[in-house]
Amino acid sequence: MDLVQVAGAAALAPPRRRDVYDVVWDLLTSVRIAITLILLLTATAFVGSLLIQPVQTVDPRLITDPVQHAQFLEFAKQRYGFLAGALAPLWLRDATVYAMDAVNLFDVFNALWFRALLVVLACSVTMCTLNRLEPVWRTLRSPVVRRSDRYYETARLRRVLSAVPAERIRAVLARNRYRLYQQEDGAMYFLGDRNAWARAGTLASHTALLLLILGGAVGTLFGFKEDLAIPNGASLPVYPVGATNNITVRNESFVAQFRDDGSPADYYSDLVLVQNGVEVARQRVRVNEPLRYAGLAFHQSSFGPAADVEVRDAASGRVIFSQIVNFFDAVQGVPVDRETLPTNDDLFVMLPPRATPFLAAQIYKGDALQGVAAIEIGSSQQIGDYLVTFRGPTQYTVIRVARNAGESLLLVAAVLFIGGVLATFWFPRRRLWIRADERSTVVTGAGDRTFDLDGELDRLVTELA
């Protein structure tokens, strides 16, 4: 009587109130939420590949520099204003682009909300995986050899044979590479477990995702990247974060070869690395052959035209500027550059593409043009107060110095993911529960969703009979 009352009281007791932890737990362990998060990530990646992302494809300053960003938005209005609708008034088209910019659609992969999405997804995947770990572990550690009598009678997939000797059952299961467990209790009970190890596949592929996100974060936080534009024969120092000794890169010579149609056939830089006054490495660096030294990689990134220029004070003959000018910009295909002289006047130079190149030079005092000259190779011309010499054309090579942190994590993640997915899909776990006595043998089982257990039972029954 007492027992009944206690049981009744328990049944009637109000269920424990779900607190905020329960809600968070349910959300994080829900596969549906995980799917939704991956869908959001997919949609973001899709948008990011459709809309121009200046940081990745053009120039980060279009996002970071306020003036250039304003210019970029003007361009974006022309290009993406139509998203407001074909008939939308101008202000709505502009507002649409401003709204897109406000939610970082032109720099989605660096947006805070995108990173937050990755973190939430990482948590969700971790929780979903941990949530499934315990039951999987249990079936691996304590296999159930004998199931309830009712199971052998009612299992969805079952085959009933006449009595089969235990020896033959063991032989057939062994031949089919099942791990065998057995127990005697009136009848003989067998459990055949195949590919149990493959259960770790899901764990591996989901751990891979976490490592990917972690590797990406490590790369962002601890990586180092610097572009050095080095004219032929010149040297530039590298200052990797955390390096004890600075390294100097010398570009001994840069060579670019072109085919008849103007496409590049090959280009390379002969680089020399000097550390503490000692040469430590030397290599011909191509796009696909970077120079690696002390955890840094020196990549052939790009190249451009340069000019060897000297400027003297015309009155005194004193040299006030003598260096190789790199043409980073071009106006209508003509390389241009502006240098500020020590006198605060500006030297503006152009290198028109000609069979025999000449340097077009201008001198500005503030906005006022002082003079213009076309200077042949090896000659000088006076422009305003200056004597400008064009010693000759040359080239600069852009060497990207990079240290990629977290790359080993990415490699481990890739191996874990591919291995995990292959194990899950192509080594499906299947378990057979067999009860054998003098009268009959019942064969039942369970298998992963990708496995045709019905067919397997048919095959085994033929072998057993």
Added chain:
Amino acid sequence: MDKMILYFFTTAALAVGLSLVAYVWYGVTRSRFAGQAATMLAGVATVALVLHLVMRWTVAGHAPWSNQFEFASAFATSIMVGNMVAERAYHDRRINLFIVPIAFLLLLYAALLPDSVKVAGPLIPALQNSLLLTIHVSSAVMAYGVFAISFAGAVIYLVQGGPRNRIAWLPTAEVAEDLAHKAVMVAVPLQALVLTLGAWWASIAWSRPWAWDPKETAALTTFLVYVVYLHARNQRGWRGTPSTLILIAGFGATLFTFFGNYFLGGLHTYSGL
């Protein structure tokens, strides 16, 4: 030699077209002769396509998938190989009726490209990495080909209206769904390999493994769509038509990635094509 290569391409494209006619003929009449003719023509087409790639490889001295024409040809080859595997595995030529048209359309697209890209040529410096060009892009060729097979399965499933199996002379929705799922099981690890090898190559040539370049992002999008499919397929309420629709989106993403060179920009666009 260039003419010889294009001769093989044309022969292959014609054989694919004729095999398609034969598969349709078989689908409508179930004639034994039509079925055998379809299989034979598809076999001839596949061999011609493979020979076409081998010849290009020999002449150019690099793996023959360095521009849109070459990739489209290789993509179609991969689909035709998948077509033969599917035919052997399922013994049902009505499935092939949905696979071969994709290969045919790709070859048609390749044939319409300008002549300049049809000639086997040298590589630009960024692509001059024999090992990675071979394995990174060939993984993509295989993955895309198998995604096409899963798309064919998804189309059959949807045409059948799912388990209702509306059209008696088509393969059943169950068979189609099985084909689509098995194809994804093959292609997803391959696509993961594409991304991994791509990251490895980018780390060598572009100084970083991942930089959200539009083409690599599109390839990731494709991968994620199929990851969603694999999870959704096992969820109540998503089984059947909803998850099959994800396969259609997945192949849309595959084509978006492939044709992306026209509109995506970024580092994967080599000379426009």
